[in-house]
Amino acid sequence: MTAPLKHSASITLEVALGERAYDIVIGRDVLQSLGMRVAALRPGVRTAIVTDRTVAKYWLEKTQASLSEAGIATSAVIVEEGEGSKTYAGLELVSEALIAAKIERNDLVIALGGGVVGDLAGFAAAILRRGVDFVQVPTSLLAQVDSSVGGKTGINSPRGKNLLGAFHQPVLVVADTAVLDTLSPRQFRAGYAEVAKYGVLGDEAFFGWLEANHADMFAGGAAREHAIATSCRAKAAIVARDERETGERALLNLGHTFGHALETATGFSDRLFHGEGVSVGMVLAAEFSAQLGMIGSSDVDRIKRHLAAVGLPTHLQDIAGFAQEGLPDADALLALMAQDKKVKRGKLTFILLEAIGRAVIAPDIQPSLVRDFLTRKLAHKT
Template sequence: MTAPLRRSEAIVVDVALGERAYDIVIGRDALTSLGARIAALRPGARTAIVTDRNVAKYWLEKTEAALHQAGIAACRIVVDEGEGSKTYAGLERVSEALIAARIERNDLVIALGGGVVGDLAGFAAAILRRGVDFIQVPTSLLAQVDSSVGGKTGINSPQGKNLLGAFHQPVLVIADTAVLDTLPPRQFRAGYAEVAKYGVLGDEAFFAWLEANHAEVFKGGAAREHAIATSCRAKAAIVARDERETGDRALLNLGHTFGHALEAATGFSDRLFHGEGVAVGMVLAAQFSAALGMIAESDAARVERHLAEVGLPTHLQDIAGFAQEGLADADALLALMAQDKKVRRGRLTFILLRAVGRAVIAADVAPAQVRDFLQAKLAARA
């Protein structure tokens, strides 16, 4: 598999959900088309842009300019960056601001930011006046390939990640690859974990392409757009088959059962970005699959090697403050996993591997097996 030649036109990926279908528009400077696309999609709509302080510095005025050029009215709602905004208090603030701005059911909420802003603004749109349409303008790699697509919105509870939320599909996604130029390297690496995930869970050829071309993805250009488009197509296909995660869509949670527990243990802080938790979680899922005899040790090592090569954490001990807050305690981590959304009647569900490129849903995993596995991992690296 090779990346396509450099292209000037946008790549459009269709999310085929019948009357709720929408496009993902991918390309450099795609943001400039936002106003024209809204004018065609929702003539006469007013908009409210929800963003965070950091993104606002770089992209809020450009977004407003694109809307103004098309004669579209817009107000701005700016929140603090980071998971601290994805809370009850953050939801209240955004919701009340939307009501004060008189955003009506025929208007649009625009989520301009990374996964936190997308989840928060999307959830606020889902509950405002019992449902207002929204548009995702993801500004992080992670959001462009994962959280902006598929309609999952929500906030965190002190007891766990994304435990409050709703399925609320956007009506349009604009993934402007130029915005990634202002993304800090650590944030880009964290997003790359979700790109690699699509190869690991369902496309070994794409994973092999990433092994050979990841440097070009990090540099930008055609390789980056190819990686983003391939990831979006993979997610769009799964979402079209299983919009509300009653079956195959759970495969997208590869690495997340472990990863969400690690994020909770670190207080949803900058000590561990979501993509970093997914990277560690993917390695643990691959190693757990090997421990259960589902894949060869060499397959698990291949996943670990690639993620480590791009600079992602791959072990529990790679997390800042590893000895704190239960990260070195298998039972404490297991207790956090018990709050995972995929738990059914107290039994754990994991996404495991039959091969690199072939993930499976493993329901009813015995907690004792997970505890023994984690204790062995902790002991091996002590």
């Protein structure tokens, strides 16, 4: 597998869901085509853009200009950046603002932002007037390859990540790779964890390609569009086969059972970005799989080596503030995992690995094994 030698004009993929199918448009500077695409999709529509303060500073005016040029009326709802907006209070703020803007059932909500904005705006759209369509315009790498595709929307509970939400598919995703140039290095790295995840869970060749080409992707070369398109293609195929996560789609949660518990344990704070939690969680899942005799140590080392090479955390001790604040003990982390959405009748389900490129759903894992594993991992000093 090789990267294209130059930037393509754009790449369009389809999420094949029958009458609810929609396109993912990927490419540099495709944001300027948003108004034209929305007008073709919904003639005469009115829109409301939900975004956060940081994204608004860079991209709100350009988004509004694209819509205005296509004759589309729009208003804006601006929330604070970060997981703190993905709450009951954040949902109330956005929902009431959409009602005040007189967004009707045949109008569109536009989520302009990263995963937090996409989840929050999508959930508000899902419940507004019992369902309003929405468009995803993801502005982070994580959102472009993961959260903007597939229709998962929601907010956090103090008891856990994404415990309130709805499946509500967008009608269009426009992923402009140029907007990623404004991300901080840490934000880009965090999003990269979700890119690497697609290779680890189901495509060893793609993982090998990432090992060879990640530098060009980070630098904004043609590898960026290729990696994003490959990730979206993989997710779109799984979503088309299992939209409501009754089976195969659960594989996309590789690293998330551990990762979500760690995000909750650190208070959904800047101590641990979502993608960083996924990175640590993938390594823990690989190491736990090795403990169970499922995967060879060479594959585990390869996963850790690559994630560490791009600057992602790979151990619990890498989490910011570990030396000062520590983490809850193994029993407390296990209790947080018990709130995971994959728990069935109180029994834990993990996504584990048989090899790089071969993830499996492992139901009914004995909690004592997980507790002992986490106890050993937490005991390491460095």
